[in-house]
Amino acid sequence: MSFSEKNTTNSPDSENKDSQKLILTRLSENIKKIKEVLGNSTDIIIREVGIGKSKKQRIAIIYTDGLADKTAITDFIMESLMLDLDATLDTHSEDVIQYLKDFCLTVGDVNDIADFQTLFRSILNGETVILLDGQPKGISASTKSAKDRAVSQPTTESVVKGPQESFTETLRTNTALIRRKIKSPNLWLKSRVIGKVTQTDVAVMYINGIANDKIVKEVFTRLDRIDIDGILESGYIEELIQDSKYTLFPTVYNSERPDVIAAELLEGKIAILVDGTPFVLIVPAILTSFLQSAEDYYQRSIVSSLIRILRLGGISAALIAPSLFIAITTFHQEMLPTPMLISIASQREGVPFPAFVEAIIMEVAFEILREAGLRMPRTIGPAVSIVGTLVIGQAAVEAGVVSAVMVIIVSITAICSFLFPAYEMSSTIRVLRFPLMVLSAAFGLFGVFMGTMAIILHLCSLRSFGVPYMTPFAPLVPEDQKDAILLFPRSSLLTRPRLINQINTKRGSNPSKNDANN
Amino acid sequence: MDKQMISVRQLTIIVMFFSIGTAILIVPASISQEIKQDAWIATFLGVILSLLVVKLFIIVGNITTNLTLVEAFENILGKYVGKLISIAFVLFTFFAAGELLYYLGDFMQSAVMPETPIVAFGIMFMLVICYGVYLGIETFARSAEILFPIFVLIFVLFVIFISPQIDIKNIQPILESRTKPLIHSILLFTSIFSFPLVVMLMIFPASVNIHKSASKGIYIGIIAGGIVLVSMITLAILVLGAPNASQMSYPSYAMAQRISIGNILERIEIIMAFLWITTIYIRTFMYFYASVLGLSQILKIKDYRPLVLPMGMILIAISLIVHPNIIHSNTFNNEIWLPYSSVFAILLPLLLVVVAKFRKIKSE
Amino acid sequence: MLPTIGILVISTAISLFEMPNLLKNNKTKELWVFIILLLIGTSLSIALCLKVNLPNPLDWITFIFKPFSDFIMTTLK
Numbered sequence: 017m018s019f020s021e022k023n024t025t026n027s028p029d030s031e032n033k034d035s036q037k038l039i040l041t042r043l044s045e046n047i048k049k050i051k052e053v054l055g056n057s058t059d060i061i062i063r064e065v066g067i068g069k070s071k072k073q074r075i076a077i078i079y080t081d082g083l084a085d086k087t088a089i090t091d092f093i094m095e096s097l098m099l100d101l102d103a104t105l106d107t108h109s110e111d112v113i114q115y116l117k118d119f120c121l122t123v124g125d126v127n128d129i130a131d132f133q134t135l136f137r138s139i140l141n142g143e144t145v146i147l148l149d150g151q152p153k154g155i156s157a158s159t160k161s162a163k164d165r166a167v168s169q170p171t172t173e174s175v176v177k178g179p180q181e182s183f184t185e186t187l188r189t190n191t192a193l194i195r196r197k198i199k200s201p202n203l204w205l206k207s208r209v210i211g212k213v214t215q216t217d218v219a220v221m222y223i224n225g226i227a228n229d230k231i232v233k234e235v236f237t238r239l240d241r242i243d244i245d246g247i248l249e250s251g252y253i254e255e256l257i258q259d260s261k262y263t264l265f266p267t268v269y270n271s272e273r274p275d276v277i278a279a280e281l282l283e284g285k286i287a288i289l290v291d292g293t294p295f296v297l298i299v300p301a302i303l304t305s306f307l308q309s310a311e312d313y314y315q316r317s318i319v320s321s322l323i324r325i326l327r328l329g330g331i332s333a334a335l336i337a338p339s340l341f342i343a344i345t346t347f348h349q350e351m352l353p354t355p356m357l358i359s360i361a362s363q364r365e366g367v368p369f370p371a372f373v374e375a376i377i378m379e380v381a382f383e384i385l386r387e388a389g390l391r392m393p394r395t396i397g398p399a400v401s402i403v404g405t406l407v408i409g410q411a412a413v414e415a416g417v418v419s420a421v422m423v424i425i426v427s428i429t430a431i432c433s434f435l436f437p438a439y440e441m442s443s444t445i446r447v448l449r450f451p452l453m454v455l456s457a458a459f460g461l462f463g464v465f466m467g468t469m470a471i472i473l474h475l476c477s478l479r480s481f482g483v484p485y486m487t488p489f490a491p492l493v494p495e496d497q498k499d500a501i502l503l504f505p506r507s508s509l510l511t512r513p514r515l516i517n518q519i520n521t522k523r524g525s526n527p528s529k530n531d532a533n534n
Numbered sequence: 535m536d537k538q539m540i541s542v543r544q545l546t547i548i549v550m551f552f553s554i555g556t557a558i559l560i561v562p563a564s565i566s567q568e569i570k571q572d573a574w575i576a577t578f579l580g581v582i583l584s585l586l587v588v589k590l591f592i593i594v595g596n597i598t599t600n601l602t603l604v605e606a607f608e609n610i611l612g613k614y615v616g617k618l619i620s621i622a623f624v625l626f627t628f629f630a631a632g633e634l635l636y637y638l639g640d641f642m643q644s645a646v647m648p649e650t651p652i653v654a655f656g657i658m659f660m661l662v663i664c665y666g667v668y669l670g671i672e673t674f675a676r677s678a679e680i681l682f683p684i685f686v687l688i689f690v691l692f693v694i695f696i697s698p699q700i701d702i703k704n705i706q707p708i709l710e711s712r713t714k715p716l717i718h719s720i721l722l723f724t725s726i727f728s729f730p731l732v733v734m735l736m737i738f739p740a741s742v743n744i745h746k747s748a749s750k751g752i753y754i755g756i757i758a759g760g761i762v763l764v765s766m767i768t769l770a771i772l773v774l775g776a777p778n779a780s781q782m783s784y785p786s787y788a789m790a791q792r793i794s795i796g797n798i799l800e801r802i803e804i805i806m807a808f809l810w811i812t813t814i815y816i817r818t819f820m821y822f823y824a825s826v827l828g829l830s831q832i833l834k835i836k837d838y839r840p841l842v843l844p845m846g847m848i849l850i851a852i853s854l855i856v857h858p859n860i861i862h863s864n865t866f867n868n869e870i871w872l873p874y875s876s877v878f879a880i881l882l883p884l885l886l887v888v889v890a891k892f893r894k895i896k897s898e
Numbered sequence: 899m900l901p902t903i904g905i906l907v908i909s910t911a912i913s914l915f916e917m918p919n920l921l922k923n924n925k926t927k928e929l930w931v932f933i934i935l936l937l938i939g940t941s942l943s944i945a946l947c948l949k950v951n952l953p954n955p956l957d958w959i960t961f962i963f964k965p966f967s968d969f970i971m972t973t974l975k
Contacts, residue, residue, distance in 0.1 A: 347646075347647055348646075348804050351802055351804065459647075459650070459654070459655075459658055460646070460647060460804075461804045461805075461807075462642055462646065462647070462655065462658070462804075462807075462811070463658065465808060465811055466658050466659065466661075466662050469662050469677070469681075469815065470661075470662050470665060472677045472680055472681070473662070473665055473666050473669060473673060473674070473677050474665075474669075476669075476673045476674075476676035476677045476680065477669040477670075477673040484676065486676055486680065489679065489680055490544075490675075490676035490677070490679035490680050491541055491543075491544070491676065491679070492543055492679055625955075629955060629956065629959075633956075714973075718970070718971075721970075833927070833931060834927075835927060835928050835931065837928070840916045840919070840920055840925075840928050840929075840931075840932045841928075841931060841932065841935060843912045843915070843916065843936075844912065844932060844935030844936040844938070844939050845935055845939075846939075847908070847909070847912070847936070847939030847940070847942075847943060848935065848938055848939040848942060850943070851939060851942035851943045851945075851946055852942070852955075854946055855942075855946070855952050855954055855955075856954060856955065856956045857956070858954075866956060866960065869964075869967045869971070870956075870959065870960050870963050870964070870967055872967070872970060873963045873966035873967055873970065874959055874963050
């Protein structure tokens with residue numbers, strides 16, 4: 017599992033011929049070229065020494081300060097080369113490189129370099145490159161420094177009972193975290209380098225034998241199709257490989273928790289890890305992925321089922337509560353019990369706007385508050401939120417701009433929209449709320465029905481890597497109902513989701529290549 | 535568009551919703567006019583008669599494997615006759631869709647929101663239907679699958695909530711009506727309930743996965759729809775009493791208005807309206823889909839999607855032309871619909887079967 | 899007047915929505931059918947707005963089937 021596996025198959029052919037050129041034999045020319053291409057960047061260290069018996073074999077050690085582990089370089093490379101090298105080294109024999117690799121460099125990961133493209137990639141990845149005078153090849157030794165953020169708590173998805181670790185920005189740490197959870201030899205990892213300028217490392221992990229081979233192939237097809245300057249976050253990849261651009265709903269799931277990713281891998285899904293971000297993508301993703309939280313599986317199944325029903329109710333409320341309120345108070349007042357009707361009517365006495373305008377004002381105000389709250393420096397945060405509550409809540413009501421009941425509705429809606437374990441879905445719901453409000457203001461509950469049907473139609477038309485988005489509701493898969501809304505006890509969770517993988521449908525059986533022939 | 539397949543379960547659900555259609559709203563009125571409190575018997579017998587009608591459709595479906603009805607017309611009856619009949623069929627479904635659109639608008643306006651013009655409901659409804667037709671039958675079938683449990687839940691709640699108001703005396707005396715009006719009512723019911731199912735031949739068998747269980751699925755769908763309607767009409771008689779039920783425009787809605795649970799859940803009829811908005815949606819969709827698909831097959835156009843929006847526009851206009859008022863609509867349904875639909879639902883399928891058998895005998 | 903303009907706007911919107919696709923893929927038959935249908939729809943809608951008395955196809959159907967309907971009514975009364 018060499019990470020610096022040279023994957024020249026995926027790089028588009030647009031590289032200029034220069035980088036394909038082989039390393040020149042003369043060391044000074046090589047060094048001149050490297051300095052030229054890298055613009056004499058001062059954090060690229062080039063150290064020229066002579067090794068061997070009479071110090072005649074000139075070599076150059078090149079690394080990037082900051083990316084490479086200097087201790088490793090000093091201890092393992094420089095010391096080995098300069099001090100411990102056998103003094104009887106024959107300087108011009110053909111297998112000097114092999115000799116160095118076999119007997120001298122005490123580093124784990126060494127590779128040959130033959131062309132400049134690989135050379136630059138190695139240097140900029142934190143590896144150390146050793147060029148020898150008189151040899152058309154070089155050696156790259158892996159000395160990547162492990163300086164990264166420590167594994168800490170997840171910021172966006174916390175659970176009460178369960179693992180508290182989250183991914184970091186370093187790809188290797190993340191893959192290790194997953195490997196710690198799934199120690200099966202069938203957990204395969206394939207790498208790609210995406211992004212012409214950023215050369216970002218992207219890793220794809222899946223459990224061979226459980227994951228659907230067709231979907232795996234499709235993932236790689238889509239990844240290889242990406243032709244873009246830079247990948248800075250997994251969101252870029254998500255956008256470039258998703259099934260449909262014209263939908264509000266996410267068709268790719270992401271998480272920063274290793275246990276969530278591991279659970280998805282066990283169900284036959286495929287994980288895409290991107291260097292530089294702790295958010296790992298999971299494909300294919302269906303609607304139920306976004307409605308479930310990792311914690312559901314760590315608690316008793318009955319409790320989880322009830323909480324899920326609560327969550328579902330809250331989410332529906334987040335979507336249609338304002339619309340329902342507008343529709344009922346504008347068109348269908350007869351539905352409210354009389355005392356409640358009188359109370360609401362009296363509250364809305366002094367309000368100059370119709371219910372719809374009131375609701376829009378409140379919702380927009382809340383969205384502004386929410387968005388501003390995200391960007392605020394930590395020092396000002398609490399003060400502004402207090403101001404927000406006071407202004408919106410109290411003052412607006414007392415000034416007669418909005419009615420108290422509207423504030424309640426909007427607050428309930430806002431809080432409910434955070435019930436979603438997945439953040440992107442809550443944004444979707446927030447956006448969808450507004451067209452529904454318009455429909456309800458114009459056509460009452462009929463408009464709400466129509467809007468909901470349109471949303472259902474849209475959801476039914478979505479696919480994620482070929483899997484219908486509304487599985488297991490439509491097409492109805494009875495066996496998968498045990499994990500859709502309600503959660504059945506673990507002893508009944510015997511089968512894996514059917515449409516996602518059809519090979520290895522029984523949990524508990526060890527994935528093996530034989531199963532693919534079933 | 536790629537071939538779209540629907541599953542047997544989806545077909546069953548569509549058949550059930552389709553057959554319920556507008557019947558859930560008007561059947562109590564139109565039928566109990568003549569036979570008063572025996573309407574439930576007429577409905578029950580009508581469902582059984584419908585099983586035979588459906589059998590005819592399934593026979594046609596078995597002959598026309600992989601073809602839609604319009605394609606079968608041309609295939610079996612020859613190019614010119616077939617095309618002519620196909621055009622008539624497309625017009626039949628198209629006008630039926632227009633009628634439904636008018637009906638929905640009239641219901642919403644008279645019962646729920648008097649100040650909104652009928653055409654507004656039509657436009658709103660058509661937008662969703664056009665979107666659905668655009669996305670294809672597969673997406674539509676999935677959406678029907680999702681609406682199904684909600685429908686069942688609300689229907690069961692409806693029955694539960696209204697049952698405290700049942701007065702068993704309303705259904706007596708039983709079998710008071712004479713035979714001839716009873717037969718007429720049975721036929722009338724069947725023509726609203728199952729004759730339009732001929733439209734299903736546009737998607738069966740061409741788009742259904744497994745053929746044999748599809749037939750069983752259709753029967754189940756019809757029976758399920760029948761159960762809903764029989765319950766509905768029985769409840770209407772039991773709760774409202776036959777004279778009232780026969781004179782109201784929308785007895786089911788009137789029933790829903792009477793629901794009162796603990797003084798809190800009152801006047802929730804709009805939620806019950808969800809029931810018939812769903813069934814009308816499914817039925818209008820199927821009619822419209824059949825006409826769009828049929829037209830595209832007559833003109834040998836592969837992808838029907840560009841036709842959807844213009845035809846939708848025409849349909850909205852048609853919906854305002856076909857029935858100037860609800861009286862006209864009721865008269866049409868009570869008097870003309872029976873012979874009119876039997877041409878397309880009975881005569882044409884029989885014709886197809888006979889000619890197909892004839893040609894097979896000739897070619898052997 | 900206003901509804902008529904609205905209908906024209908909608909027709910234009912519909913054609914802008916569908917025509918580029920049809921033109922690009924050279925689907926002439928579909929294009930013609932589309933245009934004809936759109937014209938029918940637009941003219942019908944405008945006629946309705948101007949309260950023109952349009953013939954009702956169901957009336958023709960009623961005309962054709964009235965004899966049958968009367969027959970059924972008399973035999974089954």
